[in-house]
Amino acid sequence: MTTRIDTKFAALKAEGRPGFVSYIMSGDPNYDTSLEILRGLPDAGADIIELGMCFTDPMADGVAIQLAAQRALAGGQTLPKTLELVQEFRKQDSETPLILMGYYNPIYIYGVDAFLAAAKAAGVDGLIVVDLPPEEDDELCIPANKAGMNFIRLATPTTDEVRLPAVLQNTSGFVYYVSITGITGTAAAQQDAVAAAVGRLKAFTDLPIAVGFGITTPDQVAEIGSVADAAVVGSAIVRQIEANLDEHGKAKPGLVDAVLDYTRTLSQRLR
Amino acid sequence: MSTPNSYMTGPDERGLFGIFGGRFVAETLMPLILDLEREWGEAKLDLAFWEEFNMLAKDYVGRxxxxxxxxxxxxxxxxxxxxxxxxxxxxxxAHKINNCLGQILLARRMGKTRIIAETGAGQHGVATATVCALFGLPCTVYMGATDVERQAPNVFRMRLLGAEIKPVTSGSGTLKDAMNEALRDWVTNVEDTFYIIGTAAGPHPYPAMVRDFQxxxxxxxxxxxxxxxxxxxxxxxxxxxxxxxxxxxxxxxxxxxxxxxxxxxxxxxxxxxxxxxxxxxxxxxxxxxxxxxxxxxxxxxxxxxxxxxxxxxxxxxxxxxxxxxxxxxxxxxxxxxxxxxxxxxxxxxxxxxxxxxxxxxxxxxxxxxxxxxxxxxxxxxxxxxxxxxxxxxxxxxxxxxxxxxxxxxxxx
The missing domain is CATH 3.40.50.1100 (Rossmann fold)
Structure with a gap:
């Protein structure tokens, strides 16, 4: 089965350039504003969109995304509302791949089968669920693959060659290489180390390799783009949302443009 | 649900007690968790490991x-x-020291040189800081900012014992957030750090291991x-x-x-x-x-x-x-x-x-x-x-x- 993600990477290959993957938290700082940002992302150069599903206990995320989740939760965001957001987005965009990223519990509580059906119907193409390693593939990964949804796995600097085949086994769409041992939005990834790691992964898989965690500046986007199939930026974009809130946490006028302009400065480095 | 022949055989090889337990952690931690499981499996069968545990339990803890x-x-x-x-x-x-003693012996066996822990009331933090002082290992304790205020005497005890206390303000600033922050630290410092979890919870093998020590x-x-x-x-x-x-x-x-x-x-x-x-x-x-x-x-x-x-x-x-x-x-x-x-x-x-x-x-x-x-x-x-x-x-x-x-x- 060919998904929007497969199609996109094939197109990027044909264009001869790396892809730009942008992350925002669904419902941050509120439902309407995040829908507006989401709708603007493809034009701002996002080849693929990762949409965060908020969770009270994001144990793999740094401060920027933790705060984004808290803003979303305070605004009443839930998993059903996130699916609604995707549905709204799909009314205007039927091409840009969209991946939901988050933690397992809200999905588990929604019910795996019901969630997969609803996500598919809303137009979700793939899932990244941080706290589901290959050891727990029966939970969601295998059902997702059966439902025709890509399950994108994280590979990390601690994933050794003995372990890689297990990590790659049920992965589809692309492989997300976590460039640092750490949480999102903290240390900077070193280009040499990333290049070596991407090379190592390529020996084991034909899937495209996207690299994320710790990419924050336009220069880093360009550096990572030169050694991987795509670069992922999350925290740096989310911080633009934070920077455009007033003292009550409400969106200042111009927030959406500020976020999209910033995204454009990043994505342009790959074009 | 059928009645098992024994209630004492769990967990299974995937760390499950029925549907409960498991290993729901980020990939970065997974290789460590597997290492820990292997090392614990060996230590558990090693008489010398238990001799040291029992000796300290008797002379240091007072068992x-x-x-x-x-x-x-x-x-x-x-x-x-x-x-x-x-x-x-x-x-x-409190009973917390039984577990801390067991885990720090395992940390030493694994060659880890830095200890982290989460604490709520501070009892597990104090017990962890205590065994770290006993073995001369640096210790960082994550504690919700709300709890740091509520439990000042234990904060001071931990300081006296040489631990570094990191107040956690993320989330709601209590025990669960302290645990999130400890997990974030562990993900960042995978090479040298051992995480002493304070209760019979967390990813496999922690629940079984803590139970065995307690x-x-x-x-x-x-x-x-x-x-x-x-x-x-x-x-x-x-x-x-x-x-x-x-x-x-x-x-x-x-x-x-x-x-x-x-x-x-x-x-x-x-x-x-x-x-x-x-x-x-x-x-x-x-x-x-x-x-x-x-x-x-x-x-x-x-x-x-x-x-x-x-x-x-x-x-x-x-x-x-x-x-x-x-x-x-x-x-x-x-x-x-x-x-x-x-x-x-x-x-x-x-x-x-x-x-x-x-x-x-x-x-x-x-x-x-x-x-x-x-x-x-x-x-x-x-x-x-x-x-x-x-x-x-x-x-x-x-x-x-x-x-x-x-x-x-x-x-x-």
Missing amino acids: PSPLYFAERLTEELGGAKIYFKRDELNHTG SVIGKEAKAQMLEREGRLPDSLVACIGGGSNALGLFHPFLDDKDVRIIGVEAGGHGLEGEEHAASLTGGKPGVLHGNRTYLLQDADGQIIEGHSISAGLDYPGIGPEHSWLRDVGRVEYVYAKDTEALEAFQLCCRTEGIIPALEPSHALAHVTKIAPDLPKDHIMIMNLCGRGDKDIFTVAKHLGFDMASVMGETTQ
Whole structure:
């Protein structure tokens, strides 16, 4: 089965350039504003969109995304509302791949089968669920693959060659290489180390390799783009949302443009 | 659900107790978790490892802890014969040290050079800082900013013991957030760091490993009871936050089918609202902090803060083995409210001359409910898992005793 993600990477290959993957938290700082940002992302150069599903206990995320989740939760965001957001987005965009990223519990509580059906119907193409390693593939990964949804796995600097085949086994769409041992939005990834790691992964898989965690500046986007199939930026974009809130946490006028302009400065480095 | 032949064989090779437990962690941690499982598997069978553990348990912790017949309390309640397993007499004043000792020996065996831990009330933090001082390893303790304020004496103890305290302001700034932050630290410092988890929860192998270290409580209690009364007890009662003291007492008795086993959760202000920490009686299964277990959560799967007068019980989850023991019906789970625990706290002081921690005061509260109706030859063991020195400020506040003004008067 060919998904929007497969199609996109094939197109990027044909264009001869790396892809730009942008992350925002669904419902941050509120439902309407995040829908507006989401709708603007493809034009701002996002080849693929990762949409965060908020969770009270994001144990793999740094401060920027933790705060984004808290803003979303305070605004009443839930998993059903996130699916609604995707549905709204799909009314205007039927091409840009969209991946939901988050933690397992809200999905588990929604019910795996019901969630997969609803996500598919809303137009979700793939899932990244941080706290589901290959050891727990029966939970969601295998059902997702059966439902025709890509399950994108994280590979990390601690994933050794003995372990890689297990990590790659049920992965589809692309492989997300976590460039640092750490949480999102903290240390900077070193280009040499990333290049070596991407090379190592390529020996084991034909899937495209996207690299994320710790990419924050336009220069880093360009550096990572030169050694991987795509670069992922999350925290740096989310911080633009934070920077455009007033003292009550409400969106200042111009927030959406500020976020999209910033995204454009990043994505342009790959074009 | 069918009855297993033995309740003591879990978890399986995937770390599951029935559907509970597992390894729900980020990929970065997965290789470490597998390493830990392998090392623990070897250490567990290594006599030299246990020799060192037992030697320190005896000479440093003060084990075995006494099994004490609480005669005046028994008379007061007028029913069952009540024994206390006195883990509050351990060095550092609670059962927490049993586990910390075991884990730091494993950390050393694995060549780890830095220790991290989470703490709520500070008891596990103090126990971790203690064993780190004992072995000269640097120690970082994550503690919710709210708890740092509430538990100043333990913060100071940890500092004296050489630990670095990191107040956690993310999320709601309590125990679950401290655990998130410890996991974030671990993900960042995978090479040199060992995470000493304080209760029988977290990703496999932690729940089984912590249980095995704490099982010293139940093994001793069993031998002491046989020596003292010539038979097994009729019932066991222990309080439950994450559930390590309870599992430590219960586990060696799980296959003794005639022993009634009761776990007491923190009922806070009661189970009608959200102001409690009774995950088993008021929560439902979910996935948090590396394991599937009963959790306090809303309809969207967002985690709800636990509440209890006892800072050691207000965790929104519980060890996965308890979740399984509940579902298979081997252990009964009940709860005691803040007010009931406060009453029991005072009763224990008055009748036995023992100031208990607020955590086992919950267990005692349940004992006072059931003991009077039981026959005089019914033998009950309650795990007195911690002493109450840390709680006197909280209790004074709830009883309307103005400690600050008394201290002011005496210094003038």
